[in-house]
Amino acid sequence: MTALTIDRINKRYGNLHILKDISIPIGQGEFVSLLGPSGCGKTTTLRCIAGFERPDTGRILFGERDVTRALPEQRDIGMVFQSYALFPHMTVAENLSFGLEVRKVAPADRQRRIADVLAMVRLEGYDKRYPRELSGGQQQRVALARALVIEPSVLLLDEPLANLDATLRDEMRFFIRDLQQRVGITSIYVTHDQAEAMVMSDKIVVMNAGTISQFGSPREIYERPASQSVAGFIGRSNTISGKIAEALGQDGYKVETPCGSIGATGPAGLSKGAEVKIMIRPENISTRSQAASGHQQGAGAEEAGSGENVLAGSVVNSVYQGSANQLAVKLGSGDRVIVDVNGRNPLEVGEQVALRFAARDTWLLAS
Amino acid sequence: MTALTIDRINKRYGNLHILKDISIPIGQGEFVSLLGPSGCGKTTTLRCIAGFERPDTGRILFGERDVTRALPEQRDIGMVFQSYALFPHMTVAENLSFGLEVRKVAPADRQRRIADVLAMVRLEGYDKRYPRELSGGQQQRVALARALVIEPSVLLLDEPLANLDATLRDEMRFFIRDLQQRVGITSIYVTHDQAEAMVMSDKIVVMNAGTISQFGSPREIYERPASQSVAGFIGRSNTISGKIAEALGQDGYKVETPCGSIGATGPAGLSKGAEVKIMIRPENISTRSQAASGHQQGAGAEEAGSGENVLAGSVVNSVYQGSANQLAVKLGSGDRVIVDVNGRNPLEVGEQVALRFAARDTWLLAS
């Protein structure tokens, strides 16, 4: 049974069709992330779930209960607003206390829970401050704490960590996930950080321009994206265009490309001759200087039967990124491929390289 | 000559000492990032530079000119506010037009520049909207565009991309950097995203609790952090405690640890017997299942003279992250080490592994 069902909702602002037939089923205690480009309708979806906007059509169910027309306060939700929406006339402690008072939590208990959650968001000692006396990130953490401290049955988080540094983000992520799992809170998390979504979510919804592009587990979405736009949006990806040369049973295919024949994995049922794009994630490509590898320039393709593909190319750009250098490699076919190499072993621009990747690390997308 | 000099400024709010003797010299056209935990004083520093706050002591120079007491509008700055601070009664186009009108740019020219910058931030067609009719990320891009369109001589950016998805962030980064370099704008960039700081900056300032922990190039800061807190803040890092056993000339050392002797690099001048922490970045550690590597459990340390270290440990946690799995490995010494392995080849929790890293990939930090 789903704990929260979003059933074909539509929402317009005047002429603008903002949400188009959005349906999301969410199980009890599941953590679902909403991912999508800025302006695609994530916040609007959350506001419909919270009850701040009424969908023009469609229903929202909490369990069996149709809440489409229920008041926000009847939904037992907690929400972190993208704009924080802290109460400016209340101290931090009062902001946190608010939801607990509504729930008639005893004062002593309230004190304790506020102290606990403040410690979690690393704001011990800030309880007497007013929101205007806090930095941006501190305000954001108060907003987060305010939604969490009430331990609602549904948690709606709208980019709750956007203004935090990596260390805090890590801690907060852990803290959110821990509480959510411990209490069994069904959560919807809007983030622009895919890595975050990957780490935290049971399911991910990828949205685009008011529609749902894909709904699935992080692994499904990352490894088997439904479309090139999903692939492009979630993590970095490279694509090489080609045509199905042969279906190898199961989900294996041989693909004919300008760089030669490549062994690839893809959804079942692609027919011979179909135009496809081979997607490969940068981290699945290993790179060697051509000189070292002994391969010839321009050669390359599948090493017969091994499931390993080798392509030749030349480095056209290299960016230092701390943990890694990101290289742009131009293939013989003209396709540009992004790969990572260890930051300590940079390859020079202009150098010839061999790129190696396994067939099972690829995924075929319909063109 | 420096284009912008922050000279020992101090700032208090009431009893709270927010900025403590901050000094930053910034060259003409340089791009400097401010990094630091939430609440450390980044926004306050920007506000002092912009002239919204007057430092209690210290000076701010633009070139040779002391602007400590100059009005904000006399400084030719552009600023992106953490809270956006868009003008709510103006459309997007009017928001962008404001700074150009102040600069008496001719109407036709104004039109063109607004259209250009709107295209850059991917908001073509949004010019007639009011801020309240935009999503969070769209508002943020308007704030960014408003600061950039005037091409000021000093650009102050306070987490200008915090609410954008990865794809947009990439584009915006490129756009900012491109404009900044083309026009030669001296820029100060506050971000909580270290990778971003690494990619974009000429220099990075790491702040902590109102003081500057380190000031240097991205590479310096990443590879040779001044302290454990900087190391911990910039990128993920592992540390293993030990004592200097021998100085090997240059910056090489042999360090005695509970896991054995480890070859390491460090700042010159560490004396024998000094307590140190060996820092190793996760991406510089390669991991193999112990079974495969043949090493014995608990063994490990430097492979004589090779500059390679090998440590044994067991996997205690594994997190799927899309492009990689992040493993926590417990060493014989009890230290926990984070390492990355390819997401397709997960190691199981409980499995014995050998960790291998080069001496030149380590850095010694004073304990």
Add this chain to the structure above:
Amino acid sequence: QSSLVVPTYGGLWAKFWEENLLPGLTSATGIQPQLDVGLGKDFVAKIRAGGDRSPYSIFMGNENIAAVLRAEGFFEPFDLAKVPNAAKTFPQFINKDAKGIRAIVSPIGLAYRTDLVKTAPTSWHDLWENPEFKGKTGLYQIGNTGAVLFLRLVAELFGSGPDDFDTAFTKIKELLPFTQASWSGEVATALIRGDAIIAPVDWTEIMTLQDKGAPVAIVAPKEGVLAFEQSFNLVATGAEKDAAHAYLNYILDAKVQQDMAKAFYTSPSNSESVVDDALKARTPIVGPRMAEIKSYDWDSYVDKAAEIADRWNREMA
């Protein structure tokens, strides 16, 4: 070139001054006056504030109000030689030593609702004696000259004379509860609405109402009538004394008094003014009947005015 400022009241008065009186004055005397419309009491404030430079050279106001400024020394006697029409004025309206002339007179009688009153009043005593009027009487409040006039009348009717205020207070209290009005228009309103069915009001007010068809009438009680007397005074600190005399003389002119009576039902103060029968039927207090008007001396009242106002406030509630 004279710059005489002529103070007067609003409404019908202002209209008459503007359209009739001032053009006449100019053609008669060559004076080009400036009209200043006010309430009477504001003229007092301005003369006081003006100190040695009063904006007015001539003052117009109820005699009891004029008495205040006179006591304070702001007025000086007229030179009656410069006011030939004074000789034709009923002498009761010329103060002793020409310290003020009450040039415009609006008699006050007992007005009542013809449709709501069965027995029309004939005497001031009817206010006390006719049970129909109990609780339905309208009076002026103490700020209005009408109230002090009534007070002195009652003192005279029931007590030892117009200064027997104790008796007057006792008797008037017997009329409580009564509606109190700030000015004649308010009394008229109360009559129209039926909140009061009888009240002492001036003829001017009641005739105007009758003209509009209201069911009201006014009688002159047998004991005599009261009157709003517009007292003209020469302001000592004014700059246009000759013009002031000329103006007063023109006001007292028989024709002018006649026109005023037509315009707003005052009773001509000039003994030579002619009132036609139609008008006389409606405003009977003219000519020889002017003697029925009870005029009081206000110069001595000035010292008691504050105390009496206070007492009225406290007791008439």
Add this chain to the structure above:
Amino acid sequence: MTGATSGVEKTIWDRLFTVLVAAIYIFLMFPIVLVVLLSFNSGEFLAFPLEGFSLRWFEALFSNKRFLDATLYSIQIAATSTIVNAVIGTLAAIYVARHATVARDYIRLIMTAPLLVPEILTAIALLFYFYEIRIGTDYSIGIQIGHIVVTFPYVFLNVSSALFNFDRSQEEAARSLGAGGWMTFRRVTLPAIKPGIITGCLFAFVISFDIFNISLLLKSLGSNTLPLELFDYLRFNFDPTAAAIASLSIFMTFAAILIIDRTVGLRSLRF
């Protein structure tokens, strides 16, 4: 308390609330409707019951030059007071809210003091003072100053309260874009506090238009404001001409608001 939030069902409380608000509107409108009815009444008196429909009181009004003159004089005085106070009241409110450090409370006290004393006393005080400093009452300067003084606090108070709600980072944004104090004020602060200024000005205008005692004592010789003229008129002619004046001002305001609404939109005024 409830209200029309999007996305929620109308409850019984919403409906009760609507009824309550409607009742308050009726209370607000009732005497006004009465006045309008009376102005079209053919009867002679400003009283009920109504006798028939007639435009005679409007004719009477338009043929009365004193009323028209007085109306113009009142408009002129009220408009001048409003404009002067809009400027100096707004400036003072901003100064007190933002910049005053020393003596802030004393400055505020004096800014609101004209509200706290009876108007008639202020009128007498000014009357004396004007004669002392030889301004007198020969010209309109006296009454004008009186009206400005008495209506000043309305603008000051309303702008002060509007400044409370204003997010100052918008001003900082404007300055970061190079706008000087004046431009920042005109383009950013002013639009934000406009509702307060409009409300304050509205009050100032209406109060100035209605003031009696100040006008009575300070008016220049020979002129009259509308309330004085009306009062004088009603003392002697208790007829519906006064109601006709009131109706006219209602109609003109209706027209003005509707025109503003159809042209620039009332929202842009943001009362």
Add this chain to the structure above:
Amino acid sequence: MSAVEAAPRVEGRSNRGSTTWMVVPALVLLIGFFALPYLTIITMSLREASTRAVYGEGFTLAHYTTALGDFYIWGILGRTLLIGATVTVISLLLGYPVAYHLAKSRSRWTSLLYIFVLSPLLVGLVVRTFAWMIILSNNGVANQALQAVGLIDFPLQLMNNSLGVTIALTHVFLPFVILPLLGNLQAISPDLAMASRSLGASRMRTFWKVTLPLSMPGIQAGTILVFVLSISAYVTPAMLGGTGGRTMSVLVVQYLVDNFRWPAGAALAIIMAAVAVIFVGLYLRLTARAMRRLP
């Protein structure tokens, strides 16, 4: 002592240039044409009474001591304050729902509603008061309506007492709470109410805990205006109050205008102003705590 209490802001020293000029015109106006004239008046209130001059030669506190020792005057003062407080409270109770409704309204008829709100101000004071007399008098519209439907047999005394004054003042001063409140309510981000309700607070609670405290500046400005205007109103109590609804300002006008007792009248007016200042001051003290929390 102030009419609107600003939250103490941690201003720091920021770069804003010299701004003193901004307050200069207002200070010139209020010192030059208010404070200085009032010095004369204060002096006058200390002069002996006289019927032979505007005021007597000597100085005395008698006007103050007499007034303050007089129960009659205390009674009127008490009634005045009571009327002021009642009008203020009722105006707020009636005005808040209207302001709230108007702030949220997206109806096309909003402009009409604005006119409704402004309507009491559009009809001059004198005529409006007449309208109230027509409604409230013994034979007035209200009594006739009530008698017609059989609710009462005898006319209710609706005017010539505090009741009539209170009704008419509430009517005309309603816009003075509605408009400041409206501006204030419109400036509050709707997200805050949403945040409150997302935390489970009912609309009632949201109103009490979030909307109401945030609208304190509007409430304060509006109620102070109404209170001060009510206690100093003259025409309405003079015309509708009769003897049963006489207020301080009616008394003051009578002293000053009808009886030309300037020294005593000035003293009375100054007492009244002082009481107003004290009351407003107490009120500010009461509300200051709430205001200080606002940004």
